[in-house]
Amino acid sequence: xxxxxxxxxxxxxxxxxxxxxxxxxxxxxxxxxxxxxxxxxxxxxxxxxxxxxxxxxxxxxxxxxxxxxxxxxxxxxxxxxxxxxxxxxxxxxxxxxxxxxxxxxxxxxxxxxxxxxxxxxxxxxxxxxxxxxxxxxxxxxxxxxxxxxxxxxxxxxxxxxxxxxxxxxxxxxxxxxxxxxxxxxxxxxxxxxxxxxxxxxxxxxxxxxxxxxxxxxxxxxxxxxxxxxxxxxxxxxxxxxxxxxxxxxxxxxxxxxxxxxxxxxxxxxxxxxxxxxxxxxxxxxxxxxxxxxxxxxxxxxxxxxxxxxxxxxxxxxxxxxxxxxxxxxxxxxxxxxxxxxxxxxx
Amino acid sequence: xxxxxxxxxxxxxxxxxxxxxxxxxxxxxxxxxxxxxxxxxxxxxxxxxxxxxxxxxxxxxxxxxxxxxxxxxxxxxxxxxxxxxxxxxxxxxxxxxxxxxxxxxxxxxxxxxxxxxxxxxxxxxxxxxxxxxxxxxxxxxxxxxxxxxxxxxxxxxxxxxxxxxxxxxxxxxxxxxxxxxxxxxxxxxxxxxxxxxxxxxxxxxxxxxxxxxxxxxxxxxxxxxxxxxxxxxxxxxxxxxxxxxxxxxxxxxxxxxxxxxxxxxxxxxxxxxxxxxxxxxxxxxxxxxxxxxxxxxxxxxxxxxxxxxxxxxxxxxxxxxxxxxxxxxxxxxxxxxxxxxxxxxx
DNA sequence: CTGAAAGCGCTAACAT
DNA sequence: ATGTTAGCGCTTTCAG
Numbered sequence: 001x002x003x004x005x006x007x008x009x010x011x012x013x014x015x016x017x018x019x020x021x022x023x024x025x026x027x028x029x030x031x032x033x034x035x036x037x038x039x040x041x042x043x044x045x046x047x048x049x050x051x052x053x054x055x056x057x058x059x060x061x062x063x064x065x066x067x068x069x070x071x072x073x074x075x076x077x078x079x080x081x082x083x084x085x086x087x088x089x090x091x092x093x094x095x096x097x098x099x100x101x102x103x104x105x106x107x108x109x110x111x112x113x114x115x116x117x118x119x120x121x122x123x124x125x126x127x128x129x130x131x132x133x134x135x136x137x138x139x140x141x142x143x144x145x146x147x148x149x150x151x152x153x154x155x156x157x158x159x160x161x162x163x164x165x166x167x168x169x170x171x172x173x174x175x176x177x178x179x180x181x182x183x184x185x186x187x188x189x190x191x192x193x194x195x196x197x198x199x200x201x202x203x204x205x206x207x208x209x210x211x212x213x214x215x216x217x218x219x220x221x222x223x224x225x226x227x228x229x230x231x232x233x234x235x236x237x238x239x240x241x242x243x244x245x246x247x248x249x250x251x252x253x254x255x256x257x258x259x260x261x262x263x264x265x266x267x268x269x270x271x272x273x274x275x276x277x278x279x280x281x282x283x284x285x286x287x288x289x290x291x292x293x294x295x296x297x298x299x300x301x302x303x304x305x306x307x308x309x310x311x312x313x314x315x316x317x318x319x320x321x322x323x324x325x326x327x328x329x330x331x332x333x334x335x336x337x338x339x340x341x342x343x344x345x346x
Numbered sequence: 347x348x349x350x351x352x353x354x355x356x357x358x359x360x361x362x363x364x365x366x367x368x369x370x371x372x373x374x375x376x377x378x379x380x381x382x383x384x385x386x387x388x389x390x391x392x393x394x395x396x397x398x399x400x401x402x403x404x405x406x407x408x409x410x411x412x413x414x415x416x417x418x419x420x421x422x423x424x425x426x427x428x429x430x431x432x433x434x435x436x437x438x439x440x441x442x443x444x445x446x447x448x449x450x451x452x453x454x455x456x457x458x459x460x461x462x463x464x465x466x467x468x469x470x471x472x473x474x475x476x477x478x479x480x481x482x483x484x485x486x487x488x489x490x491x492x493x494x495x496x497x498x499x500x501x502x503x504x505x506x507x508x509x510x511x512x513x514x515x516x517x518x519x520x521x522x523x524x525x526x527x528x529x530x531x532x533x534x535x536x537x538x539x540x541x542x543x544x545x546x547x548x549x550x551x552x553x554x555x556x557x558x559x560x561x562x563x564x565x566x567x568x569x570x571x572x573x574x575x576x577x578x579x580x581x582x583x584x585x586x587x588x589x590x591x592x593x594x595x596x597x598x599x600x601x602x603x604x605x606x607x608x609x610x611x612x613x614x615x616x617x618x619x620x621x622x623x624x625x626x627x628x629x630x631x632x633x634x635x636x637x638x639x640x641x642x643x644x645x646x647x648x649x650x651x652x653x654x655x656x657x658x659x660x661x662x663x664x665x666x667x668x669x670x671x672x673x674x675x676x677x678x679x680x681x682x683x684x685x686x687x688x689x690x691x692x
Numbered sequence: 693c694t695g696a697a698a699g700c701g702c703t704a705a706c707a708t
Numbered sequence: 709a710t711g712t713t714a715g716c717g718c719t720t721t722c723a724g
Contacts, residue, residue: 003487005717016695021719031693052401052463053717056700061398063441063462071427074418080426081417084444093462095409096442098430116409116439117398141349226631255631262633282628285572285601287608351701362711367703377709399701402716 004047013037024049055117060316064308065095065113065121067106069150074280075297076124079148082301083122090309092119103128110138118143120308125150127192144311144321148304150194158311159325160304164194167293167330168201169208171275172247174291174332176209178339180245180273184217184236186257188224188249198249198277217243224249229256237266244272251276251283251292258286258337273338288336296328303328350393359383370395401463406662410654411441411459411467413452415496420626421643422470425494428647429468436655438465449474456484464489466654471496473538490657490667494650496540504657505671506650510540513639513676514547515554517621518593520637520678522555524685526591526619530563530582532603534570534595544595544623563589570595575602583612590618597622597629597638604632604683619684634682642674649674 010017015034023030023038024047041047055061066083068076084094095118099105106126113121121138123145132155139145139157148160175183185202188195199218206213219236221228229248233256236243248254254276261268268274268288276283276292283290303326311321334341352363359366361380369376369384370393387393401407412429414422430440441464445451452472459467467484469491478501485491485503494506521529531548534541545564552559565582567574575594579602582589594600600622607614614620614634622629622638629636649672657667680687 003717006719007717017718018696018720019694022694025719029693034693048457048461050402050463050717051461052398052407053700054719055398056396056402056702056716057718057720059700071430072420072423077418077423080442081444084417084442088443088458093441093443093458095439096426096430097434097439098427111394112434112439115394115397117396259631259633282631285605285628285632287605287633349701352703353701363702364704364712365710368710371703375709380709396701399716400703402700402718403702403704405716 003050004042004045005050006047009038009041009045009047013041060119061117062092063095063116063118064092064305065097065109065116065118067097067099067109067113067121067123069099069101069124069126071096071098074282075278075295078297079124079301079304082298082303083305084301086302086305086309090305092305092309099126101127103130107134110134114138114141114143120144120146120312122146122148122304122308124148125152142315144308144315146304146308146311148300150192156323158307158321158323160300160307160328161325162295162300162328162330164197165201165204167277167295168198168247169205170201170330170332171277171293172202172205173208174334174341175245175247175273175275175338176205176211177341178269178273181211182217182240182243183211183245183247184219184240184243186219186221186229186232186236186246186248186253189220189222195249202247216240221253224253226252226256226259229253229258230260231256233257233260234264237261237264237272245275246272247275247277249277251278251280251290254290254292254337255282255286258288258290262287268337269339275332275338279333283333283335286337291335291338292333294331294333296330299328349396350388350391351396355384355387355391355393359387406465407463408438409441409462409464410438410651411443411455411462411464413443413445413455413459413467413469415445415447415470415472417442417444420628421624421641424643425470425647425650428644428649429651430647432648432651432655436651438651438655445472447473449476453480456480460484460487460489466490466492466658468492468494468650468654470494471498488661490654490661492650492654492657494646496538502669504653504667504669506646506653506674507671508641508646508674508676510543511547511550513623513641514544514593515551516547516676516678517623517639518548518551519554520680520687521591521593521619521621521684522551522557523687524615524619527557528563528586528589529557529591529593530565530586530589532565532567532575532578532582532592532594532599535566535568541595548593562586567599570599572598572602572605575599575604576606577602579603579606580610583607583610583618591621592618593621593623595623597624597626597636600636600638600683601628601632604634604636608633614683615685621678621684625679629679629681632683637681637684638679640677640679642676645674 006017010020023035097109146158151159276290279292279294283292356363356366369381443455492504497505622636625638625640629638
């Protein structure tokens, strides 16, 4: 019932706490026999070192913070899962915090984590975040930060990202390769970099294939919801009756499109192909199933932790962190909302 | 860059650490003027108390552990979200861990959390868990545990649950009230209590309405997947061509059923009504949209934390914890996979 | 091979 | 009103 401490072990064995501590850590200068006695007693009394004391002494908590924009979200919950798994392997535990895309929350959470003496922080910038003083402050205090998913080029830190431009390029190219000639794009609002990059990727693919870019084929929506996809699908088909492909910024949007096309009796993929983005679970249950770009959340979470771990170790050795950027490859998952390829993409 | 400590503040101001500490905590026996000086300097130097030291001193970490069977899951990620939000309000941070339904992991994670000196633990039992020694041990060490969702009556602790029996009863009653006379039930495997309870609820509703129970209408599946629902839907309609309702153990199953009925041109809800369970996001995007029982994950997470907080406080006061059980109400969300009610349920 | 001692940063009882 | 002291549990010189 009362916690077992080093002191207690020492008292029972008639040794000093120093010796017990060393024995438990398998120091070479301890008699094998005493070592055994110590270890035996420790296990039988189920001794667990007090990590608060350890942390205070060693200046490390073996705790990291993970700041997530939105927990209830297929992509992000995968990131949590990957991060926790990787952390556990290295003996770290993960404190999870949610910003709801609010800058204020982001600042606040960074402070909370510093208070808890975390050894490092994984952060995805909130959409609201425009300045980065608060982040620099944390890094300057000696707590490494690794940015994942939503990053800023202006912050000097390690990062884990996907190449949105390339991914969107590939998605568009895939539609073209499967025979599409007139492809609409549903994009998000102006600001977030991901929106811009996917839009650029879309345009580049058109250019590469000598398809003239037509701004009338680009639809913008503020909220990336199922309802918006549903609403825009009708508009798209009304505006351009010969449209034969839709590349949506995210699966949710694409799902709404699918549903509306279904209602309007627009055959998918025979008349129009639909491509989503993220490869959420729901792609598997739509009618038809939704082709999408796989966005590897789990891997991102894992890699982000590994990168952070590296930075933590570097810092502990007193060396300077050399920011590293890892790009996780995405790939297309063809399902039934797009036609089979007529030629092979590379 | 170097961390600001009490000592440093004291040195600068020519005071003792004790005075500085008290000033910051607004003790009454400190001169208002010195208080001001201290607070001003502390804020200007952005002083943050070292929580490791505080924890060591005060025997509390202001950290709790949340053990989740599966993070990437609509219901559970809602629980995480609710728990974190409630915890933050009370100045607690949350360490999240995942068991993947493994008993070994559950034991292991409990140990990890104890090592980190968490002040309390929120736990949903893994499906594999049959004995409870490891849980009792934690409680005996003075770390309160609150069980949520998957609990055991054999463990003496506070709990947050839904009444699966009642919820399933209501779901079945709803189908009956909307005109169903022959209702199939897709249940999970034998063991987990939730499966059993929902099955009992289903039977009770039939009995209450004088509908004879027919075991041939009960379908069991090991994996609660979309594919299983898809597979069983055909079997159900082949076995009983006059079936007019399906109550599935979970939304995923129901979604598979919907899809298969769609392919088989079985009109839903005109010929067969379909009711899911959990009210996941995907209920909104199926065709037709899926009626379901709302399982309030967010609220459960919040309440579970609040209960834990109460237990932590009780323990800190040296009093004994009186286990309390909170039942979160569920309710039916009618959508388009069931017919409109012909009479009002109560 | 073992132990004494110092100290990580903070708090609280007890002086002064 | 302020300071002294001791100690939370652990690690690590350094001395023996």
